[in-house]
Amino acid sequence: MKELEFNKIYNMDCVEGMKCIPNNSIDLVITDPPFAIDFKAKRSNYHRTASRVLEGYSEIPKEKYYDFTMKWMKEVYRILKDTGSMYVFSGWNNLNDILTAINELGFITVNHIIWKYQFGVVTKRKFVTSHYHCLYVCKNDEKRKFFPYSRYGKESKSERGKSLHYEDKEDVWIIKREYWTGDQKTPTKLPSELIRKILMYSSEKGDIVLDPFLGSGQVAVVSKMLNRQYIGFEIVKEYYEFAKERLEKNLYRIKKEYEITSTQTSLKLFDKGVKYGESRMTYLKTAKQIGKILKHIPKLWDGRNSILEMKKTNFPHWKQMEWIGFYFQFLCGKYLSRIMKMPGPRYGRVEFDGLKNIPWDFKAHAMNTSSHQIIVNDSEATANGIKDYGKVGLILALGKVLYNDEDRTFQKWHEALKGGKSKYEIERIRRGAWSRIRKVSFDLQQISFIRITDDTLVKCGSFQRDFRNAGGQPRREKVLLDLEKIDEELVYFIEF
Numbered sequence: 001m002k003e004l005e006f007n008k009i010y011n012m013d014c015v016e017g018m019k020c021i022p023n024n025s026i027d028l029v030i031t032d033p034p035f036a037i038d039f040k041a042k043r044s045n046y047h048r049t050a051s052r053v054l055e056g057y058s059e060i061p062k063e064k065y066y067d068f069t070m071k072w073m074k075e076v077y078r079i080l081k082d083t084g085s086m087y088v089f090s091g092w093n094n095l096n097d098i099l100t101a102i103n104e105l106g107f108i109t110v111n112h113i114i115w116k117y118q119f120g121v122v123t124k125r126k127f128v129t130s131h132y133h134c135l136y137v138c139k140n141d142e143k144r145k146f147f148p149y150s151r152y153g154k155e156s157k158s159e160r161g162k163s164l165h166y167e168d169k170e171d172v173w174i175i176k177r178e179y180w181t182g183d184q185k186t187p188t189k190l191p192s193e194l195i196r197k198i199l200m201y202s203s204e205k206g207d208i209v210l211d212p213f214l215g216s217g218q219v220a221v222v223s224k225m226l227n228r229q230y231i232g233f234e235i236v237k238e239y240y241e242f243a244k245e246r247l248e249k250n251l252y253r254i255k256k257e258y259e260i261t262s263t264q265t266s267l268k269l270f271d272k273g274v275k276y277g278e279s280r281m282t283y284l285k286t287a288k289q290i291g292k293i294l295k296h297i298p299k300l301w302d303g304r305n306s307i308l309e310m311k312k313t314n315f316p317h318w319k320q321m322e323w324i325g326f327y328f329q330f331l332c333g334k335y336l337s338r339i340m341k342m343p344g345p346r347y348g349r350v351e352f353d354g355l356k357n358i359p360w361d362f363k364a365h366a367m368n369t370s371s372h373q374i375i376v377n378d379s380e381a382t383a384n385g386i387k388d389y390g391k392v393g394l395i396l397a398l399g400k401v402l403y404n405d406e407d408r409t410f411q412k413w414h415e416a417l418k419g420g421k422s423k424y425e426i427e428r429i430r431r432g433a434w435s436r437i438r439k440v441s442f443d444l445q446q447i448s449f450i451r452i453t454d455d456t457l458v459k460c461g462s463f464q465r466d467f468r469n470a471g472g473q474p475r476r477e478k479v480l481l482d483l484e485k486i487d488e489e490l491v492y493f494i495e496f
């Protein structure tokens with residue numbers, strides 16, 4: 001059989017497939033093999049299992065699990081580079097066979113990681129399982145690649161002054177599962193954050209990442225998102241097709257609604273956005289059009305240069321301490337004004353950043369903070385925008401922020417440029433408030449296109465509901481997006 005190509009996935013048995021990959025050619029393996037199943041238990045449970053999981057899901061009888069594991073892992077050992085590593089996920093019931101195979105084949109165990117997730121099944125007579133094992137192994141411990149500062153610099157601190165670098169390197173990883181309601185189901189799915197973390201610590205751009213058991217294709221999709229090469233196998237045709245479509249269309253999620261065709265006009269009559277000719281399909285099209293242009297914006301934003309650039313063009317917000325969000329607005333203005341009306345529609349005293357079929361807002365958010373919440377636009381204006389256009393959109397720049405300004409040189413530089421501290425800063429100092437460490441640079445990783453509808457508002461809630469300002473008037477409520485709840489709304493993304 002001829003050699004397989006990279007940046008492709010294959011609908012075949014992985015042991016057969018791996019035989020067509022030359023020795024020492026894979027940089028990283030991330031995989032979540034099928035479970036060993038007790039077939040008697042499965043039969044008694046058959047209807048439940050069958051209705052939830054796509055037909056054809058391939059599982060292995062318990063007594064054959066060790067042989068099965070040895071077979072695929074032996075191939076991995078052969079094709080893995082000396083500089084490479086493998087991360088294997090396993091529940092505790094199969095762990096014994098996995099550990100034995102790892103040792104038998106000569107892999108060296110680097111770490112035994114625990115992935116702690118939420119929402120285990122509630123149990124009455126025992127404890128709830130809410131973790132998974134992840135064995136991080138390699139062929140050569142001296143040569144294996146590891147990039148300790150790829151996510152957090154040595155000095156990276158959270159806003160509360162804790163070492164982010166240390167926290168991220170602990171071997172218990174608390175990462176939520178992603179729930180995709182309404183999508184085609186695959187049996188288990190690794191959250192993208194988990195894969196992203198492994199990719200960043202154990203691979204570089206251009207490296208070849210293999211997943212012998214693709215399922216929904218998460219490992220390949222996230223590898224592609226981070227500019228790695230990928231290859232993988234999936235034995236069940238439906239899963240393979242699903243993963244292939246995600247990869248080909250660069251879509252993180254595939255929802256049925258995007259399949260609405262132009263002939264299904266009756267459906268559109270009930271689409272709220274129809275008033276403005278905005279079908280559901282158009283959101284994705286518009287997002288892609290915007291994405292194509294935003295792909296050209298710079299990836300690394302240095303604080304000083306960004307502020308100077310905004311100042312030079314008289315962008316009104318160059319004095320703002322939280323320069324990253326404003327700089328993203330500035331970039332959107334610079335790059336998108338050809339295709340988007342800016343500012344967007346106005347509701348009372350609040351306006352959207354732009355209008356292109358629907359109202360859009362631009363926001364930037366740090367990936368390396370413990371905060372998963374983003375304050376978006378005014379709640380009332382958002383509700384009005386949804387009423388008028390069926391939905392509103394958020395263009396969200398996600399990146400790694402460097403906070404290193406402990407000696408405050410960046411802060412002093414900015415203040416000098418502004419001609420002194422702002423009234424806001426002076427007031428904070430007067431109150432004895434702790435001055436936030438400035439963000440010195442931003443390394444753009446991804447721009448997401450998020451669709452906000454009535455359902456989103458219900459799900460995410462709002463910010464400042466009961467707040468009052470200094471004069472006693474109620475503060476305006478703002479939409480609060482919880483990044484961990486909005487996989488449903490994340491329609492499209494581009495990577496940097």
Ligand SMILES: C[S@@+](CC[C@H](N)C(=O)[O-])C[C@H]1O[C@@H](n2cnc3c(N)ncnc32)[C@H](O)[C@@H]1O
Pocket residue numbers: 012013014015031032033034035056057058059186187188189190212213214215216217218219233234235236239
């Ligand atoms: C636990 S799931 C992997 C889920 C995946 N990590 C994801 O995020 O979607 C294991 C997958 O391996 C597939 N599989 C089982 N035996 C296989 C084999 N011999 N070759 C290739 N794929 C196989 C199953 O169909 C299933 O989709």
